[in-house]
Amino acid sequence: MYPDLTGKTVVITGAATGIGQAIALRFGQEKANVVINYHSNHDGVEETIAKIKEAGGQAIDVQGDMSNEEDAQRIVQTAHDTFGSMDIMINNAGMENEVPSHELSLDDWNKVINVNLTGAFLGSREALRYMLKHNIKGSIINMSSVHEIIPWPHFVHYTASKGGVKMMTQTLAMEYAPHGIRVNGIAPGAINTPINAEKFEDPDKKEAVTKLIPMGYIGEPEEIAAVAAWLASSEASYVTGITLFADGGMTKYPSFQGGNG
Numbered sequence: 001m002y003p004d005l006t007g008k009t010v011v012i013t014g015a016a017t018g019i020g021q022a023i024a025l026r027f028g029q030e031k032a033n034v035v036i037n038y039h040s041n042h043d044g045v046e047e048t049i050a051k052i053k054e055a056g057g058q059a060i061d062v063q064g065d066m067s068n069e070e071d072a073q074r075i076v077q078t079a080h081d082t083f084g085s086m087d088i089m090i091n092n093a094g095m096e097n098e099v100p101s102h103e104l105s106l107d108d109w110n111k112v113i114n115v116n117l118t119g120a121f122l123g124s125r126e127a128l129r130y131m132l133k134h135n136i137k138g139s140i141i142n143m144s145s146v147h148e149i150i151p152w153p154h155f156v157h158y159t160a161s162k163g164g165v166k167m168m169t170q171t172l173a174m175e176y177a178p179h180g181i182r183v184n185g186i187a188p189g190a191i192n193t194p195i196n197a198e199k200f201e202d203p204d205k206k207e208a209v210t211k212l213i214p215m216g217y218i219g220e221p222e223e224i225a226a227v228a229a230w231l232a233s234s235e236a237s238y239v240t241g242i243t244l245f246a247d248g249g250m251t252k253y254p255s256f257q258g259g260n261g
């Protein structure tokens with residue numbers, strides 16, 4: 001636990017499900033003020049809010065499409081109006097769909113880029129404007145992926161978006177370091193969330209993914225939430241511009257395991 005997170009206000013985008021929901025619950029345990037952004041699916045949000053309050057934190061939910069400029073502005077404004085501050089922004093909202101690249105429609109390309117990259121930019125920009133205006137030495141965390149470095153056929157829009165998130169994170173980190181604002185990324189490997197639900201229901205596909213992970217298991221959202229809590233805390237006060245890989249070793253060339261190669 002990180003005592004300096006108590007009473008801090010954190011905005012988490014796409015926090016109705018999966019990793020975002022686990023982050024919301026973790027910051028609740030840290031007794032933070034949690035702003036849960038959700039898009040279309042509100043299922044489970046009330047339960048998350050109740051659990052956060054039970055753990056000693058505070059929480060509200062805000063509907064909004066992170067690829068929409070006005071929505072991103074309204075979400076940050078709501079955090080301020082409700083809790084009087086905004087100290088931590090976690091741009092977690094994301095989506096993917098599998099399509100061979102030569103068949104990928106411009107519409108599908110735009111949707112994924114708009115949510116994963118432009119959404120993270122809008123969330124970062126609004127957080128930066130707020131932090132600069134209120135002289136807050138805050139923390140911004142962008143949810144990237146191992147696919148910011150691992151190519152992934154049939155997911156060119158997704159890999160392009162996460163590669164973009166990587167460079168956006170590094171550039172913003174450098175640009176706002178003089179203001180004491182830290183900007184970092186988290187790159188999860190394969191995590192047990194709704195984004196993967198269909199794939200992991202198929203035992204063969206699940207096994208194929210597990211083989212890519214030296215630690216031998218698919219990660220849980222709470223393991224990513226723990227990384228987010230540390231990165232946001234003052235324990236990480238000198239850390240900016242990194243992508244922290246939480247991937248069970250997936251990016252360490254697992255085919256070389258056992259001395260192959």
Ligand code: NAD
Pocket residue numbers: 013014015016017018019020037038039040041064065066067092093094095115119143144145146187188189190191192193194195196
């Ligand atoms: P998820 O599908 O449970 O979560 C994504 C959330 O983003 C959903 O709640 C969805 O409603 C929300 N969202 C989608 N479009 C939105 C929009 N326009 N505005 C606001 N919210 C929107 O899946 P997850 O695994 O929890 O994904 C969270 C993040 O982690 C994503 O950025 C994803 O790319 C990244 N990630 C996940 C994995 C994994 O294996 N699960 C691996 C690497 C990276």
